[in-house]
Amino acid sequence: MTCPPILVFDSGMGGLSVLAPIRAALPQAPVVYVADNAGFPYGSKSEAEIAARVPALLGRLTERYRPRLIVIACNTASTIALAHVRAALDVPVVGTVPAIKPAAEATETKVIGVLGTPATVRQAYVDNLAAEFASDCVVLRHGTPELAAMAEAKLRGEEVPAEDYAAVMAGLTGQPHGVDMDIVVLACTHFPLVEDELAAAARRPLRFVHGGQGIARRVAHLLRDADWTGCEPTGLAVFTLRDEKSAALVPALAVRGLDVDYL
Known part of the structure; x- marks a missing residue:
């Protein structure tokens, strides 16, 4: 070059x-x-x-x-x-950086979700972001080990069952306060590649944010x-x-x- x-x-x-x-x-x-x-x-x-x-x-x-x-x-x-x-x-x-700050600024219900890999959602770094920028919010987290592979499969032209996306979203919506969640932080860069599928699986209006x-x-x-x-x-x-x-x-x-x- x-x-x-x-x-x-x-x-x-x-x-x-x-x-x-x-x-x-x-x-x-x-x-x-x-x-x-x-x-x-x-x-x-x-x-x-x-x-x-x-x-x-x-x-x-x-x-x-x-x-x-x-x-x-x-x-x-x-x-x-x-x-x-x-x-x-x-x-x-x-x-x-997981987009917790813009999610906390935009939420109306004060309940936000963080969807990431297991390695990301357990990091103290995420704890610190939530404490600094979303202290007035309920922050729900779900670590999904399979969604990145599902996004890769989509790019390869493979079919991924809709129920697989539904199971991922249920990891957030099924938690206490999940019914009040209005914004989901996509805390893995793979996840915006399947944002449409996640939105359909949620079966109710949700806003998705990421850091791109x-x-x-x-x-x-x-x-x-x-x-x-x-x-x-x-x-x-x-x-x-x-x-x-x-x-x-x-x-x-x-x-x-x-x-x-x-x-």
Whole structure:
């Protein structure tokens, strides 16, 4: 690449929900999207595994692609490994924060839900966000280990039964005060990819919020002085494992203007 790219990193395809608004905000920027499918899913891994894997992998990727900025487009990796990555790399790094603050500002019932991976929803980081920004709200949490894989299956063109989405939503709506919940924070970047299915499964009006637009604004701000003269807005998707599932995702990536390579 002739210009340093923006590198967007996730365990799988969830970061596409962050990549899209970044490309809309900075259409002239080359991008490299990295899916660590060899480690997918992060949500069921231990904190120690993620804290060791993510900085090491991003170190290799930085050497290979020399990015201008890195986005960790994964809530689980951000809540566990962001500080380690920033300490290890001399590159600006933007993390992904569950959108609890905007949800708390917008709720009318003062009951909000946080839907994430098990690894994310149990983090003290989420406790701190809730205490700082939603102290006047009831914050319901549900960790779903399977929804990220369901989103990946959708991108591969596979059918996912509606009742599977209903079971995920019931993890929130079935809790005490769940009937009063009016906003759900999608605290995994995979989840906006199946927002329509989640909304249908809820069977009542709910608002869903996530951090994609906020991350794009942050990236655009940090790169406001970047010179993109002569840059080609190329797009490359990189997998850490070559397998049948990654091959099945090539059409969905091509539609998004991303060529495919393997690390």
